[in-house]
Amino acid sequence: xxxxxxxxxxxxxxxxxxxxxxxxxxxxxxxxxxxxxxxxxxxxxxxxxxxxxxxxxxxxxxxxxxxxxxxxxxxxxxxxxxxxxxxxxxxxxxxxxxxxxxxxxxxxxxxxxxxxxxxxxxxxxxxxxxxxxxxxxxxxxxxxxxxxxxxxxxxxxxxxxxxxxxxxxxxxxxxxxxxxxxxxxxxxxxxxxxxxxxxxxxxxxxxxxxxxxxxxxxxxxxxxxx
Amino acid sequence: xxxxxxxxxxxxxxxxxxxxxxxxxxxxxxxxxxxxxxxxxxxxxxxxxxxxxxxxxxxxxxxxxxxxxxxxxxxxxxxxxxxxxxxxxxxxxxxxxxxxxxxxxxxxxxxxxxxxxxxxxxxxxxxxxxxxxxxxxxxxxxxxxxxxxxxxxxxxxxxxxxxxxxxxxxxxxxxxxxxxxxxxxxxxxxxxxxxxxxxxxxxxxxxxxxxxxxxxxxxxxxxxxx
Numbered sequence: 338x339x340x341x342x343x344x345x346x347x348x349x350x351x352x353x354x355x356x357x358x359x360x361x362x363x364x365x366x367x368x369x370x371x372x373x374x375x376x377x378x379x380x381x382x383x384x385x386x387x388x389x390x391x392x393x394x395x396x397x398x399x400x401x402x403x404x405x406x407x408x409x410x411x412x413x414x415x416x417x418x419x420x421x422x423x424x425x426x427x428x429x430x431x432x433x434x435x436x437x438x439x440x441x442x443x444x445x446x447x448x449x450x451x452x453x454x455x456x457x458x459x460x461x462x463x464x465x466x467x468x469x470x471x472x473x474x475x476x477x478x479x480x481x482x483x484x485x486x487x488x489x490x491x492x493x494x495x496x497x498x499x500x501x502x503x504x505x506x507x508x509x510x511x512x513x514x515x516x517x518x519x520x521x522x523x524x525x526x527x528x529x530x531x532x533x534x535x536x537x538x539x540x541x542x543x544x545x546x547x548x549x550x551x552x553x554x555x556x557x558x559x560x561x562x563x
Numbered sequence: 564x565x566x567x568x569x570x571x572x573x574x575x576x577x578x579x580x581x582x583x584x585x586x587x588x589x590x591x592x593x594x595x596x597x598x599x600x601x602x603x604x605x606x607x608x609x610x611x612x613x614x615x616x617x618x619x620x621x622x623x624x625x626x627x628x629x630x631x632x633x634x635x636x637x638x639x640x641x642x643x644x645x646x647x648x649x650x651x652x653x654x655x656x657x658x659x660x661x662x663x664x665x666x667x668x669x670x671x672x673x674x675x676x677x678x679x680x681x682x683x684x685x686x687x688x689x690x691x692x693x694x695x696x697x698x699x700x701x702x703x704x705x706x707x708x709x710x711x712x713x714x715x716x717x718x719x720x721x722x723x724x725x726x727x728x729x730x731x732x733x734x735x736x737x738x739x740x741x742x743x744x745x746x747x748x749x750x751x752x753x754x755x756x757x758x759x760x761x762x763x764x765x766x767x768x769x770x771x772x773x774x775x776x777x778x779x780x781x782x783x784x785x786x787x788x789x
Contacts, residue, residue, distance in 0.1 A: 390709070390712075391709070399656070399660075401657070402656055402657050402660045403660065403664070404660040404663060404664050405664065406663065406664050406666075406667035406668060408663075408667050409660070409663035409664050409666065409667045410663075412663055413656075413659060413660050413663055416659060417656055417659075430625070430628055430639075430643055431627070431628050433639060433642060433643075434625075434628045434629065434630040434635070434639050437630060437632065437634075437635030437636075437638055437639055438629070438630050438631065438632050438635050440632075440635065441632035441634050441635045442632060444670070460695075461694070463692070463694070464692045464694060464695050466689070466690045468687070468689070468690060469686075469690050483616070483617070486616075
């Protein structure tokens with residue numbers, strides 16, 4: 338039981354989701370948790386700011402230990418509960434390097450997705466340019482092709498760091514699922530599609546599936562033409 | 564000796580510099596290394612692409628193990644050479660959480676610095692807006708104030724994760740030094756200034772100081788009014 342842990346989270350946020358997957362994989366059940374609404378600006382509420390002064394979700398606390406950055410929280414949980422639940426760290430030097438490499442490349446993927454999907458959210462109307470959005474889309478296509486290539490290399494997969502599920506999957510799967518939710522074509526990106534299919538029914542992932550995606554299984558098609 | 568390691572790097576790049584600091588701290592001397600020029604586009608050369616298909620520096624190889632993402636490389640080096648040189652991982656749960664938290668907050672600092680310093684580099688002329696650059700500057704000031712506050716908390720410091728030098732310092736110091744190089748005022752940001760002074764003469768940092776900063780000790784003043 339993990340009654341000394343508190344997680345404040347938002348539905349569909351890859352940073353929140355990855356912490357929830359890590360908690361499940363490490364067998365940390367029964368933590369205090371609260372689903373908050375980004376739309377209602379609840380991530381800027383006093384409740385969040387007390388744990389996370391940046392006013393961002395996730396906000397995560399283990400006893401008196403606060404660790405809000407989602408990568409940090411996942412790594413912290415693996416390190417503190419190493420012998421509990423699923424071992425999430427690759428063992429050999431080569432696998433460990435690959436795990437770390439993919440984890441951090443995942444940030445580039447997430448950034449480039451966000452540059453396309455949140456363009457109108459992040460850029461005020463008077464500053465928007467079709468040419469900028471087009472360039473962001475091209476950068477995202479290039480990035481998606483890097484991931485396709487990584488997954489189809491001889492001996493690669495089925496997981497991101499090789500034969501075992503690892504922190505790389507905990508951290509990057511929500512980003513890939515997010516791309517699929519927004520219409521990523523599994524015909525144009527078959528290796529990403531296959532990876533998504535392999536993981537989507539994994540118990541830790543199913544148990545933490547974004548509730549508003551369950552309520553409304555049809556996502557948007559922002560990315561379908563990429 | 565670390566003759567089975569190769570590092571291709573660029574001068575003044577925080578991602579390259581942090582890997583060099585990690586190598587020094589772990590006592591890994593004598594690695595093969597080559598200084599390349601971003602200006603001459605040498606990071607897009609065949610030599611780099613063979614190790615790092617993204618055409619970015621650092622490009623780093625240990626035997627057959629490739630790990631180019633700079634955070635990944637630093638964490639890999641600590642993990643593979645744990646008992647050698649300076650221990651770079653905090654021990655207690657609280658220190659470990661703080662170390663990880665600061666490491667990842669460091670990415671936000673680096674991003675916001677880049678959004679100001681490289682604005683004209685990243686945004687084509689026809690898409691530039693004074694309002695956007697102004698917003699980026701305000702976001703950077705807010706971020707710098709977060710770091711000031713972190714460093715002045717009761718019991719904080721002198722290092723980023725507390726009493727010991729750790730991966731958080733290896734990773735974030737180059738970003739802070741970069742801000743100082745571009746004119747950050749130690750009057751307006753005294754805790755960042757103090758932190759910079761504490762670390763700038765540390766042997767691992769002095770030994771890896773960007774050579775073109777040594778040649779030309781006077782930096783630019785882009786950030787002096789922030």
